[in-house]
Amino acid sequence: xxxxxxxxxRRLSYTDYIYxxxxxxxxxxxxxxxxxxxxxxxxxxxxxxxxxxxxxGVKTFGIVSITGLIIxxxxxxxxxxxxxxxxxxDFLPGMVALSVVRELxxxxxxxxxxxxxxxxxxxxxxxxxxxxxxxxxxxxxxxxFKFLVVTRVIATTMILPILSVYVIVIAIIGGxxxxxxxxxMNFQYYIxxxxxxxxxxxxxxxxxxxxxxxxxxGIVGAYKGxxxxxxxxxxxxxxxxxVVISSLLILxxxxxxxxxxxxLWPTIG
Amino acid sequence: xxxxxxxxxxxxTKRFGELTILExxxxxxxxxxxLVVFGRSGQGKxxxxxxxxxxxNPTEGKIxxxxxxxxxxxxxxxxxxxxxxxxxxxxxxxxxxxTVRENLxxxxxxxxxxxxxxxxxxxxxxxxxLVSLADAVDKMPSELSGGMKxxxxxxxxxxxxxELMLYDExxxxxxxxxxxxxxxxxxxxxxxxxxxxxxVTHDLICAEIIADRAIxxxxxxxxxxxxxxxxxxxxxxxxRNFFSHEIIKETGV
Ligand SMILES: Nc1ncnc2c1ncn2[C@@H]1O[C@H](COP(=O)(O)OP(=O)(O)O)[C@@H](O)[C@H]1O
Ligand SMILES: [Mg+2]
Numbered sequence: 001x002x003x004x005x006x007x008x009x010r011r012l013s014y015t016d017y018i019y020x021x022x023x024x025x026x027x028x029x030x031x032x033x034x035x036x037x038x039x040x041x042x043x044x045x046x047x048x049x050x051x052x053x054x055x056x057g058v059k060t061f062g063i064v065s066i067t068g069l070i071i072x073x074x075x076x077x078x079x080x081x082x083x084x085x086x087x088x089x090d091f092l093p094g095m096v097a098l099s100v101v102r103e104l105x106x107x108x109x110x111x112x113x114x115x116x117x118x119x120x121x122x123x124x125x126x127x128x129x130x131x132x133x134x135x136x137x138x139x140x141x142x143x144x145f146k147f148l149v150v151t152r153v154i155a156t157t158m159i160l161p162i163l164s165v166y167v168i169v170i171a172i173i174g175g176x177x178x179x180x181x182x183x184x185m186n187f188q189y190y191i192x193x194x195x196x197x198x199x200x201x202x203x204x205x206x207x208x209x210x211x212x213x214x215x216x217x218g219i220v221g222a223y224k225g226x227x228x229x230x231x232x233x234x235x236x237x238x239x240x241x242x243v244v245i246s247s248l249l250i251l252x253x254x255x256x257x258x259x260x261x262x263x264l265w266p267t268i269g
Numbered sequence: 270x271x272x273x274x275x276x277x278x279x280x281x282t283k284r285f286g287e288l289t290i291l292e293x294x295x296x297x298x299x300x301x302x303x304l305v306v307f308g309r310s311g312q313g314k315x316x317x318x319x320x321x322x323x324x325x326n327p328t329e330g331k332i333x334x335x336x337x338x339x340x341x342x343x344x345x346x347x348x349x350x351x352x353x354x355x356x357x358x359x360x361x362x363x364x365x366x367x368t369v370r371e372n373l374x375x376x377x378x379x380x381x382x383x384x385x386x387x388x389x390x391x392x393x394x395x396x397x398x399l400v401s402l403a404d405a406v407d408k409m410p411s412e413l414s415g416g417m418k419x420x421x422x423x424x425x426x427x428x429x430x431x432e433l434m435l436y437d438e439x440x441x442x443x444x445x446x447x448x449x450x451x452x453x454x455x456x457x458x459x460x461x462x463x464x465x466x467x468x469v470t471h472d473l474i475c476a477e478i479i480a481d482r483a484i485x486x487x488x489x490x491x492x493x494x495x496x497x498x499x500x501x502x503x504x505x506x507x508x509r510n511f512f513s514h515e516i517i518k519e520t521g522v
Contacts, residue, residue: 127365136362139322140376140429141348 072174094197125225160214
């Protein structure tokens with residue numbers, strides 16, 4: 001695997017930044033191909049993947065719960081007066097649910113996940129790189145890409161969809177709290193309205209794209225960490241750039257995936 | 270004696286960009302020999318070891334291990350060669366998310382998948398005894414001192430019973446007593462297991478204990494080669510200066 005080098009130093013010019021941007025894009029592309037080349041080769045390291053999924057779940061459970069609740073609350077609070085103005089208060093549960101299912105739940109969960117996890121992977125692998133732990137694996141005839149990168153990327157890809165579904169549920173419940181503050185509504189009625197509004201076709205593309213987001217978070221963090229250089233400073237850089245790049249890629253891919261879904265299934269739109 | 274050549278480096282040149290770190294270095298290490306590599310910081314000692322183990326590719330030149338040209342090997346065959354080599358990193362490079370036990374068992378399990386967990390545990394304990402740190406088995410690397418890390422690093426690299434050991438500054442940063450103990454340990458291992466070793470160091474006491482032969486790296490070349498006695502007795506002013514300084518530093522005068 002041949003990866004481009006970045007330019008680091010005290011005083012970087014604009015051209016250095018532009019150069020680094022393209023170095024990252026091409027490096028990520030190479031890294032990506034390497035992932036698919038190695039992902040299905042034995043040993044599959046199932047135990048390691050499970051360990052990472054557990055850790056990721058524990059690490060992000062609290063923050064995504066709060067996020068989900070707040071998304072639902074705020075969305076309902078904001079929509080209520082507007083819908084009332086148009087005499088469409090009945091649509092509130094459905095509106096909250098649709099926004100959360102189709103867009104806000106997956107994307108905001110992914111962004112929070114990127115902030116927490118991509119930086120973590122970047123820092124962890126980065127410090128393993130600069131303290132030669134990755135080299136130590138290599139000389140022990142252990143494949144560090146397989147053991148460190150592939151397992152983490154599979155774990156993030158599998159866990160983010162689960163977290164997103166959880167956030168969607170929490171956000172819909174959060175929406176109910178906002179509703180009952182303003183008016184009297186029975187929970188059963190609220191849920192029925194939600195279920196009537198959300199179709200299966202809304203749910204699938206929303207959740208499907210979180211697999212892609214989870215993959216982005218894992219692969220970007222792993223790439224930045226695995227290729228870190230320059231001591232502790234390099235570890236810090238790996239951690240921060242991971243968050244920036246993965247968040248950006250999540251937004252870009254969101255746009256692309258929404259476009260593709262609308263094009264493939266125009267009826268959903 | 271040709272069969273005895275465990276490591277042979279032929280005209281190795283290593284450059285980073287414009288910078289030439291090593292230039293046409295040639296050396297041979299025979300079976301059960303301890304070769305010490307001296308040199309000031311930044312003279313490419315670690316780079317030399319990393320080229321030998323295949324972590325870095327030479328810019329020019331060839332490296333043979335047991336008469337196999339390692340640059341020609343596929344990663345699979347290179348790994349076969351590596352299974353007979355132990356490498357002690359300058360900073361120990363312990364896996365810091367694993368306990369001491371896991372550091373050793375992880376390496377051994379992947380090296381010898383046929384072993385059952387009882388055999389692995391026995392070997393871990395036995396190897397930790399060798400480095401006198403059996404009671405640290407459940408500690409995390411962050412709880413160990415620098416000297417203990419070196420010993421655990423040493424234990425981790427010898428647990429696979431390598432034929433060839435590469436030591437990158439095994440005693441640097443240790444107090445004189447620990448440093449002597451580690452040197453003694455390296456010597457014992459070589460005697461007991463008939464190991465071949467390359468030891469990078471600038472610790473003269475360590476070298477005097479271990480070395481069968483020494484080379485001195487300076488300005489990308491091998492400046493001197495011979496026994497420790499010959500090196501220290503040399504009337505070359507640079508060497509005299511280097512070693513007198515080292516002696517003062519090591520005895521703490
Ligand atoms: N991966 C690398 N990229 C660029 N330069 C390097 C790299 N590794 C080492 N160097 C340079 O090579 C020189 C020798 O390094 P090293 O072998 O670590 O020295 P030492 O003899 O102290 O072990 C240093 O100047 C170092 O900056
Ligand atoms: Mg060094």
